């Protein structure tokens with residue numbers, strides 16, 4: 001049975017799929033809709049993404065897409081490791097602006113489910129890290145938004161010093177959560 005653990009925020013879970021190891025190698029179901037539905041997780045995924053980061057300290061995020069292109073994301077690591085973060089951006093939520101995190105690694109074979117209404121980001125902990133994730137809505141450039149990963153109102157305790165981080169120009173220029181229309185309202 002697949003282990004599903006709450007990460008303390010509404011709908012954010014760590015998922016640990018079983019891995020069947022034998023003399024040839026291993027086999028693992030990395031997404032099984034019926035099994036996850038039994039754990040209360042129902043998502044229709046429409047796109048798979050794969051990113052490669054050359055060095056430790058690559059910071060991607062915090063990202064989300066506005067409705068109607070909001071995305072649930074199921075994220076895992078094929079090589080290396082990341083510190084992976086979800087932030088509640090639903091205005092009016094009792095946990096608005098709160099973050100939670102899990103270290104994802106190829107060795108641990110764990111995943112994070114980041115639902116709609118949450119921003120997502122990660123920093124790589126090792127060089128040559130590959131991250132793959134499923135998303136429940138297609139990419140839409142006009143709907144994508146970034147929030148500063150060093151937003152002091154969110155105050156994420158990243159395990160890599162800011163001076164060692166590598167950001168895209170888009171993320172360097174990202175606004176603070178307080179200055180952003182997220183498009184998500186609680187209930």
Ligand SMILES: Cc1cn([C@H]2C[C@H](O)[C@@H](COP(=O)(O)OP(=O)(O)O[C@H]3O[C@@H](C)C(=O)[C@@H](O)[C@H]3O)O2)c(=O)[nH]c1=O
Pocket residue numbers: 049051060061062063064073120121122138139168170
């Ligand atoms: C996200 C995305 C990007 N692209 C293109 C746009 C751009 O030219 C290039 C690189 O895009 P980015 O710089 O946005 O890539 P990246 O910074 O890796 O963005 C990703 O970060 C993580 C944290 C997420 O949660 C993802 O949803 C996504 O936002 O890839 C697509 O074609 N499809 C996509 O779904």
